[in-house]
Amino acid sequence: MQKIKNQKSKIKIVVFLIFEFLILNSALAGELSAQLATKVNHDHIKIDFFYHGSEVNVSGASALGTDIVIKITSPEVRQILRRKGKAAGLLWMNVGDLEFASTANLYFLYSTQEINDILSQDEMDRYVIGYPALKKHIEVAQINDEDEKNRWFNEFIKFKELSRLYAISFGQIILNQTESGQNYSIKLNWPYQATPDEYLVTVYAVKNKKVVEKAEARMVVEQTGIVKTLANMAKNNGAVYGIISIVAALAAGFGVGIVFRKGGGGH
Amino acid sequence: MDLMYFYLPVAMTSINIFYPIGLGLAVGILSGLFGVGGGFLMTPLLIMLGIPSTVAAATDSNQIVAASTSGTYAHWKVGNVDFKMGFHLLIGGFVGGLMGVQAIKILRAMGNADFVIKMTYVLMLGIVGTYMFIESLQGIKKKSKGHGSGVKAEKESAIGRLLKSLPLQTHYEKSGVAHSALIPIVFGGFVGILAAIMGVGGGFLMVPVMVYILRMPMHVVVGTSLFQILFTCIEVTFLQAYTNHTVDFILAALLLLGSTLGAQIGTVFGRKLKGEQLRILLAGIVLVVTVKIVLELTLTPELLLSQAGGH
Numbered sequence: 001m002q003k004i005k006n007q008k009s010k011i012k013i014v015v016f017l018i019f020e021f022l023i024l025n026s027a028l029a030g031e032l033s034a035q036l037a038t039k040v041n042h043d044h045i046k047i048d049f050f051y052h053g054s055e056v057n058v059s060g061a062s063a064l065g066t067d068i069v070i071k072i073t074s075p076e077v078r079q080i081l082r083r084k085g086k087a088a089g090l091l092w093m094n095v096g097d098l099e100f101a102s103t104a105n106l107y108f109l110y111s112t113q114e115i116n117d118i119l120s121q122d123e124m125d126r127y128v129i130g131y132p133a134l135k136k137h138i139e140v141a142q143i144n145d146e147d148e149k150n151r152w153f154n155e156f157i158k159f160k161e162l163s164r165l166y167a168i169s170f171g172q173i174i175l176n177q178t179e180s181g182q183n184y185s186i187k188l189n190w191p192y193q194a195t196p197d198e199y200l201v202t203v204y205a206v207k208n209k210k211v212v213e214k215a216e217a218r219m220v221v222e223q224t225g226i227v228k229t230l231a232n233m234a235k236n237n238g239a240v241y242g243i244i245s246i247v248a249a250l251a252a253g254f255g256v257g258i259v260f261r262k263g264g265g266g267h
Numbered sequence: 268m269d270l271m272y273f274y275l276p277v278a279m280t281s282i283n284i285f286y287p288i289g290l291g292l293a294v295g296i297l298s299g300l301f302g303v304g305g306g307f308l309m310t311p312l313l314i315m316l317g318i319p320s321t322v323a324a325a326t327d328s329n330q331i332v333a334a335s336t337s338g339t340y341a342h343w344k345v346g347n348v349d350f351k352m353g354f355h356l357l358i359g360g361f362v363g364g365l366m367g368v369q370a371i372k373i374l375r376a377m378g379n380a381d382f383v384i385k386m387t388y389v390l391m392l393g394i395v396g397t398y399m400f401i402e403s404l405q406g407i408k409k410k411s412k413g414h415g416s417g418v419k420a421e422k423e424s425a426i427g428r429l430l431k432s433l434p435l436q437t438h439y440e441k442s443g444v445a446h447s448a449l450i451p452i453v454f455g456g457f458v459g460i461l462a463a464i465m466g467v468g469g470g471f472l473m474v475p476v477m478v479y480i481l482r483m484p485m486h487v488v489v490g491t492s493l494f495q496i497l498f499t500c501i502e503v504t505f506l507q508a509y510t511n512h513t514v515d516f517i518l519a520a521l522l523l524l525g526s527t528l529g530a531q532i533g534t535v536f537g538r539k540l541k542g543e544q545l546r547i548l549l550a551g552i553v554l555v556v557t558v559k560i561v562l563e564l565t566l567t568p569e570l571l572l573s574q575a576g577g578h
Contacts, residue, residue, distance in 0.1 A: 050272060082572065082574065087381070091382075092563070092565070093381050094381045155570070193317075195279050231276040231277060234515075241512075246329070248520070249504070252333045253339075257341055258340075
């Protein structure tokens with residue numbers, strides 16, 4: 001319990017991570033340069049025994065009049081998923097694997113307004129913002145037909161959204177005008193389904209359908225305590241882990257049997 | 268932090284603790300009642316709770332070790348475990364399991380393993396469930412009419428002549444039957460092959476083999492089946508933990524909290540029911556599961572993609 005209290009207090013500490021200022025539009029550079037900043041509180045999420053997801057706040061400052069787009073992604077990997085199809089023309093079952101390359105296990109996108117209203121498709125493609133851009137970015141191995149690729153990409157998004165690992169929404173970012181520009185902030189429910197990894201938070205300042213500035217921060221999700229010990233043992237010391245699991249199960253079975261002994265009897 | 272939720276380190280997901288405890292209790296009761304491990308019920312339900320299929324199957328084996336220990340102990344106390352028969356079935360089951368694993372490897376190489384697995388599942392569950400249901404219903408009707416089992420006696424004598432002509436005749440005192448030791452070994456092997464192909468413990472197949480082929484009394488069948496399942500699941504748990512790293516100890520602990528208790532409750536209830544009543548209940552559950560699998564196979568699934576691993 002002490003450990004949990006310590007962790008709670010740590011959560012409250014706001015940590016500034018990386019401030020990265022990039023000027024992307026030379027025409028607007030004079031009035032917007034170096035105004036976008038971002039910070040993530042609770043940038044180090046610890047998965048302990050009672051972990052059931054977390055709350056993450058992303059906030060910062062940007063130039064007045066810009067829209068904000070926040071993208072959170074895990075590193076890109078190759079994901080192999082089971083594909084269901086009709087066997088013998090009538091029965092649904094797994095009929096093979098599909099490989100999705102250059103995909104993030106987690107992809108969250110938040111914007112101040114509907115994304116198509118504030119960014120051109122070219123800009124979205126350039127920064128891989130939104131599902132149409134993601135579709136162009138992802139490779140589905142062994143599928144060359146465009147219709148088939150569309151079909152399986154849509155299934156991939158459906159699978160990820162149901163797993164709470166992909167989400168796109170707008171209108172949740174709060175903007176507050178300040179003397180020097182504006183502050184933005186968003187409170188997110190971090191899903192427990194997000195696996196331990198290092199996640200990249202990218203904030204885009206957007207104006208006239210173009211990205212004018214970009215800032216990044218990183219957040220780490222890692223297992224800790226007994227969760228970490230058990231996960232490591234299961235992975236690296238399978239024989240010992242297996243024996244412990246069996247002995248514990250045998251002991252529990254006998255234990256309950258002995259407790260019930262007095263209640264036993266013939267029939 | 269929410270004390271109602273535990274994070275599962277191998278499944279890498281969080282779960283409300285009441286779900287696995289409740290599920291364990293329900294399946295444990297079935298285990299104590301019928302002598303089945305309950306894997307054919309538990310694994311799909313765990314997947315529905317968001318547990319990856321490979322972790323669900325492996326962890327289920329781990330909790331069955333606890334439930335079957337509890338159940339075997341409860342049945343042993345009242346003299347319902349035939350250890351000699353159990354050992355002979357185990358020898359066959361072990362060899363059959365190895366053969367089944369090889370068969371799956373060949374089928375996977377041929378690319379139609381999933382089709383064979385699903386078809387085996389539906390056919391075995393359907394046939395066993397239907398036969399057991401009809402037979403138990405007839406048994407109950409006959410008893411209520413007060414008739415003896417003349418036809419059954421005739422059938423027994425025909426099968427009995429065939430079985431008695433085999434070598435290694437052994438008397439199984441606890442079951443009150445005499446068979447060639449080859450019979451439980453061969454049928455144990457047959458169940459072992461099917462269980463390995465289907466990825467289940469095989470309790471729902473072993474129980475009918477003991478009742479209808481080995482002619483053991485129903486209450487001894489339940490205890491002996493649990494004893495055999497215990498050893499099968501110890502082997503499976505170790506292999507899964509060692510080779511696939513898919514046993515989630517925390518999930519198994521939550522499941523076994525319910526299942527060990529459930530096995531004791533099931534044993535107590537089982538003593539109050541007659542053999543035919545037990546068999547017809549088990550047949551009903553097996554048939555419901557069969558219908559569920561058939562629906563899954565024929566209705567368009569909500570998701571066409573799933574995590575790789577398991578079947």
